Amino acid sequence: MKAAAELVVAIIDDHAMVRAGVRTELQGRVREVVEADGVESGIALVRTAKPDVVLLDIHMPDGGGVAVLQACQSELARTAFLALSVSDAAADVIAAVRAGARGYVTKHISGTDLVNAIDRVANGDAVFSPRLAGFVLDAFVGAAAEEDEELDRLSPRETEVMRLLARGYTYKEIASELFLSIKTIETHASAVLRKLQLSNRRELTKWANKRHIG
Amino acid sequence: MIAGVCRGLATHLGVSVAAVRAVFVAAAVFGSGAGLLAYLAFWALLPLDPDEDEAAPADPDRPRWIAGALLAGAVGFLALIALGFATVTPYLLPSAIAVIGLALVWGSADEVQRRSWRRDAAGMARGAVDQASVHGRWRVALGAAAVVMAIVGFSISSVGLKTMLQGVATTVLLLVGLFLVAFPWLHERWSDRVQQRIALVRADERAEMAARIHDSVMQTLTLVQKHADDPLRVQQLARTEEHALRDWLYGDTGDAASFSAAVQQAANEVETRHGISIEVVSVGDVAVDSRLEAVLAAAQEAMVNAARHSGANAVQVYCEVDDGGVTVFVRDRGCGFVVKDVASDRVGIRESIDGRMQRAGGTAVIRSGEGEGTEVALRLPMVTS
Numbered sequence: 001m002k003a004a005a006e007l008v009v010a011i012i013d014d015h016a017m018v019r020a021g022v023r024t025e026l027q028g029r030v031r032e033v034v035e036a037d038g039v040e041s042g043i044a045l046v047r048t049a050k051p052d053v054v055l056l057d058i059h060m061p062d063g064g065g066v067a068v069l070q071a072c073q074s075e076l077a078r079t080a081f082l083a084l085s086v087s088d089a090a091a092d093v094i095a096a097v098r099a100g101a102r103g104y105v106t107k108h109i110s111g112t113d114l115v116n117a118i119d120r121v122a123n124g125d126a127v128f129s130p131r132l133a134g135f136v137l138d139a140f141v142g143a144a145a146e147e148d149e150e151l152d153r154l155s156p157r158e159t160e161v162m163r164l165l166a167r168g169y170t171y172k173e174i175a176s177e178l179f180l181s182i183k184t185i186e187t188h189a190s191a192v193l194r195k196l197q198l199s200n201r202r203e204l205t206k207w208a209n210k211r212h213i214g
Numbered sequence: 215m216i217a218g219v220c221r222g223l224a225t226h227l228g229v230s231v232a233a234v235r236a237v238f239v240a241a242a243v244f245g246s247g248a249g250l251l252a253y254l255a256f257w258a259l260l261p262l263d264p265d266e267d268e269a270a271p272a273d274p275d276r277p278r279w280i281a282g283a284l285l286a287g288a289v290g291f292l293a294l295i296a297l298g299f300a301t302v303t304p305y306l307l308p309s310a311i312a313v314i315g316l317a318l319v320w321g322s323a324d325e326v327q328r329r330s331w332r333r334d335a336a337g338m339a340r341g342a343v344d345q346a347s348v349h350g351r352w353r354v355a356l357g358a359a360a361v362v363m364a365i366v367g368f369s370i371s372s373v374g375l376k377t378m379l380q381g382v383a384t385t386v387l388l389l390v391g392l393f394l395v396a397f398p399w400l401h402e403r404w405s406d407r408v409q410q411r412i413a414l415v416r417a418d419e420r421a422e423m424a425a426r427i428h429d430s431v432m433q434t435l436t437l438v439q440k441h442a443d444d445p446l447r448v449q450q451l452a453r454t455e456e457h458a459l460r461d462w463l464y465g466d467t468g469d470a471a472s473f474s475a476a477v478q479q480a481a482n483e484v485e486t487r488h489g490i491s492i493e494v495v496s497v498g499d500v501a502v503d504s505r506l507e508a509v510l511a512a513a514q515e516a517m518v519n520a521a522r523h524s525g526a527n528a529v530q531v532y533c534e535v536d537d538g539g540v541t542v543f544v545r546d547r548g549c550g551f552v553v554k555d556v557a558s559d560r561v562g563i564r565e566s567i568d569g570r571m572q573r574a575g576g577t578a579v580i581r582s583g584e585g586e587g588t589e590v591a592l593r594l595p596m597v598t599s
Contacts, residue, residue, distance in 0.1 A: 168530030
């Protein structure tokens, strides 16, 4: 387990302004920040710099974040991807998560929250923005009763965790609210992320096409 | 002179009125009355001046007039023949049919063309072939058939069937040859036209985009420069602009009658008025009724309280609609307060939030502590009616 200060973080975003902003936020809080300004240079950066965490813009020319993720499937074991965006069609965000991103945060996120999120994905946990949690609830809980597959529905505890995340609670606050350890909450969140990545529920696409996350 | 047919035709063809009149008179005298018949046909079938047409509603009695005039013309003409003033020549019938056919085609061609121009201007509502234009096409087809019939009849009566068929074959070959020769040019013209249309549509879109950017983004940037020393005002401007752009880009924030859209709208209002950032997450949706209006009002009041008293710069709103009812959470991470210390006569909480929810048949629970922020939970069970 690495502390945030030991992490190498890559920013892949085609907007120089965003890269500069995120770099400023992270400066001094992580070991090193590296940058790439597009899909191709991003893939090369992931392979050469071997960052611990990649902050990945969803919308870029030449295929966007999903293209980077698809090219970096063999890197997923050592590099965690965190999707970072302003306002995207849910379909794109879900595509990024299903391609291997361990979470999604908006560019409005505060520096401290961003560092926490980076720390979390670096340690193999999932990061849900309130909107992504709301999306999961909408997509999974709506017609849960008729689903048999374990992958296709949330357990009552997972639903509770998602609901609190959607209300804007931190993992720590959720832990004290539910009288559970933070580690347990992280386990629940990771399980939900896995379902989001692997479930074949058609509601996922249906909802994703209708909504905007972020 | 009589019904303005000559003048109209002259304007249409771009020749002098006198020339057209001369042709008609000549046709009337030497063509055994064909000119007269043609005049009547033109008068009946040609459309009125387009400007006049559009300014005044068409005379509803016109068709009856036309029928009457045609009948009168035919009777008069028969009388002339019977009296020996005019003779039936083999050319009379074909020329009369040809003239009527031409009148039909010319009249309709204009109409169809005008309609297609109008359609182009209105953004090419392709596929929307309206009743009138179908009608116009039938008229063209009918007219063309009449002209062809007239020519065939004329040819058969003058040169015989065999020669006529040979002539037709030669003509068809000639036309095919001409078409093949002209094909590249025709094709180019056609694709040019398509290109032009696409360019036109693109230009329209670009113009709309430019207008939008000018109206909103440019104005806002100007205001931002002006208020550069007032961060709150700048934040407020940026937020308002963000809402406007999102609405425009993603459009369907749902109709205002849906609960989640109404909560979002309430949040936008508070954001704009109080310069605070509010994120709304909603799960499920329902149409707004009078009880939900109360929940909306209470939720908005909770957002306003958070904006005014908490000192936090962000508020998180979560609303969930399921079979059990509607739940709204309004949470801030501000200074918080000790709930029981708040004087019970504070209208803000007691009336605007608690009272409203109770009257609607729901509950309001406020959780707060100094330094812990505040969360207002509003619940309204569904009534099964």
